[in-house]
Amino acid sequence: MPAPRSRPATLLTAALALTAAAACAPAPTAQPESAPPHHPAGVGLVDESPFWVDPQSDAARQVAAWEAQGRNSDAQVLRRIADRPMALWGPAGDPGPEIRRARASARAAGRTLVLVAYNIPYRDCGQHSAGGARDAAAYRSWIGAFADNIADTKALVVLEPDAVPHLVDGCTRAGHRDERLQLLSEAVDRLKRNKNTKVYLDAGNPAWIPDPKKLVDPLYKAGLDRADGFSLNVSNFQPSSAGREYGAALSKATKGKHFVIDTSRNGDGPLQGDRSQAWCNPPGRALGTPPTDGTGDPLVDAYLWVKRPGESDGTCRGGPPAGKWWPDYALGLARRATD
Structure with missing residues (x-):
């Protein structure tokens, strides 16, 4: 998989001087949640979720490599990542081959694909995950290919992490705002032409845009009324309890829209203390609640x-570039997991 997948960014608000993005908003002082009952690493994980497990993920390849090297204990721990569903981030350029691979595998397994469309022009305001399509025409072509290759496969798409929150925090330049909203709205419509695709527009995280009402107007202009809902905490570490509370408030303001929460690394909540770098490869974090559609919350x-747990947020704290696999960090997340 290519690098632009990790979702760190920097909040360009001089008054706060804090780093923020879907993976980089300052952290509230929330306590880690109690976890569901523990399962031995690698045991029964696939059957507990309706979502697709990628047999070619970096984690899966690392497990195989460590087993070949005799590192069986570490390999077994890392199965807490490798044997669980993770989103596939659509590659830049031509997303078709990778989505077709995933589509075939998911259909054979009778599972739902989880995908991320992350290629909006002027992505991440030039920060760690900068890039995206070169212009609006290129993006329309890319999202068309993205949707075409999903076809009628059952899929859930998280649409453009950070794109709407960056409109609210002032990061996105004024000259790009209307175009971004138009492209997002068109992307929702294109993806929803697929009869089995659900679409969730990204809405940041509770520590980024503290007042969820500020997101309502841009989300609707981005097509929320035709989407299935919104996503929260992408690549961040906010506790699920905070996400549920924030999401409920945003849902109320958006006429009852549902939402999904990224729990990939929020098992111990956000890093306390060094708030300016809490988003970037924070030490001591843990895997969160495994992927499931059985949330116990109707919203x-x-x-x-x-x-994807184990992929770097950027070149901070000794990490590789954003989106690159970091086995030592992955192993730490897995070791500290309680489920």
């Missing part, structure tokens, strides 16, 4: 691992 359609 929360799923807990998902949108961020």
